[in-house]
Amino acid sequence: MDRPFGLLAELTYRCPLACAYCSNPLELAAYDDELSTADWQRVFTEAAEMGVLQCHLSGGEPLLRRDLVDLVRTAAELGMYTNLVTSAIGFSRPRAEALRAAGLDHVQVSVQADEPATSDRIAGIPSFERKLKAAAVVKDLGWPLTVNVVLHRQNIDRIAEIVALVEELDADRVELANTQYYGWALRNRAALLPSRDQLARAEEVVRDARARLGGRMEIVHVLPDYYSEYPKPCMGGWASRQLTVAPNGDALPCPAAQTLPLPRASVREDSLATIWDESPMFTAFRGTGWMQDPCRTCDRRELDFGGCRCQAFQLTGDATRTDPVCHLSPDHGLVTEAVEKANAGSRPVDELLVARPHRG
Ligand code: SF4
Numbered sequence: 001m002d003r004p005f006g007l008l009a010e011l012t013y014r015c016p017l018a019c020a021y022c023s024n025p026l027e028l029a030a031y032d033d034e035l036s037t038a039d040w041q042r043v044f045t046e047a048a049e050m051g052v053l054q055c056h057l058s059g060g061e062p063l064l065r066r067d068l069v070d071l072v073r074t075a076a077e078l079g080m081y082t083n084l085v086t087s088a089i090g091f092s093r094p095r096a097e098a099l100r101a102a103g104l105d106h107v108q109v110s111v112q113a114d115e116p117a118t119s120d121r122i123a124g125i126p127s128f129e130r131k132l133k134a135a136a137v138v139k140d141l142g143w144p145l146t147v148n149v150v151l152h153r154q155n156i157d158r159i160a161e162i163v164a165l166v167e168e169l170d171a172d173r174v175e176l177a178n179t180q181y182y183g184w185a186l187r188n189r190a191a192l193l194p195s196r197d198q199l200a201r202a203e204e205v206v207r208d209a210r211a212r213l214g215g216r217m218e219i220v221h222v223l224p225d226y227y228s229e230y231p232k233p234c235m236g237g238w239a240s241r242q243l244t245v246a247p248n249g250d251a252l253p254c255p256a257a258q259t260l261p262l263p264r265a266s267v268r269e270d271s272l273a274t275i276w277d278e279s280p281m282f283t284a285f286r287g288t289g290w291m292q293d294p295c296r297t298c299d300r301r302e303l304d305f306g307g308c309r310c311q312a313f314q315l316t317g318d319a320t321r322t323d324p325v326c327h328l329s330p331d332h333g334l335v336t337e338a339v340e341k342a343n344a345g346s347r348p349v350d351e352l353l354v355a356r357p358h359r360g
């Protein structure tokens with residue numbers, strides 16, 4: 001069996017922002033009882049013993065955890081590469097200096113757009129200026145800076161200006177990642193899914209930026225899988241390289257897996273190694289034995305693993321079905337219908353937002 005390489009530690013789902021594509025669960029009350037500092041330190045120790053090399057400290061907004069510096073110190077002392085994934089709200093210079101001293105290796109800051117009005121509208125609160133200041137502190141303290149921009153119908157036409165902003169921030173890496181449609185984003189899909197023309201224009205901008213910025217900045221461009229012929233090999237295969245621990249201690253093969261009808265696995269009850277090896281949550285879709293046709297007999301089953309289990313479940317109600325993104329899936333019409341609507345002309349996108357996450 002493969003061993004996990006990366007741990008996504010979702011320290012809290014509390015967050016000052018309210019982005020319409022938020023990856024937090026729809027029901028947050030179940031996560032109010034957060035793991036203690038000692039619980040997290042034990043989880044990190046067990047992860048390091050299993051061979052985990054990368055520890056991503058995420059949320060919600062991980063800076064809302066008062067013990068963040070202690071948690072970073074523990075992960076760093078265990079020899080893991082530590083990455084803070086933050087909205088940057090609360091990233092003051094003194095806090096940043098304490099995190100630096102504790103051994104934090106890398107910071108990823110999310111930015112919603114290239115200018116304050118759009119950015120603050122998408123984030124749900126005034127936050128743009130604070131993000132720019134935080135990015136400057138990251139560079140000033142000598143960290144590598146990744147800027148993450150979630151792309152969607154409402155900001156993708158500004159991608160050239162977004163790249164210019166990221167250049168100005170002197171980022172080492174930018175993730176221009178189209179929204180994935182789970183949870184809040186699935187609810188708000190009509191307001192978020194770009195049209196084919198928008199995507200084509202964005203691709204041209206990315207191509208030019210890569211040619212221009214080549215050795216200076218790594219540009220990662222994630223396309224919306226709704227426009228692909230084949231699905232993405234989600235998480236590199238179910239429970240094969242990554243694991244997630246939610247704020248309440250639930251262990252998950254991917255951040256969206258709490259929606260699946262599988263028995264819970266919790267680090268409050270079992271060790272990470274036992275959960276990884278034996279829990280149904282982790283074994284249910286490992287390998288290819290669970291597959292139905294067309295995946296079961298398809299040449300690509302070891303390449304894309306039948307796509308995303310969470311997407312299959314959210315769109316069809318059955319997590320063992322082929323990801324409907326695949327053009328061979330009998331449910332592919334569910335995806336083409338959404339794509340056709342996204343291309344059917346202009347509707348005021350703000351009116352299409354049906355829900356936003358609760359504030360922390
Ligand atoms: Fe991948 Fe299944 Fe589609 Fe084949 S049928 S390409 S394995 S999702």
Ligand code: FES
Nearest residue numbers: 234254308309310
């Ligand atoms: Fe859960 Fe793809 S997001 S398997």
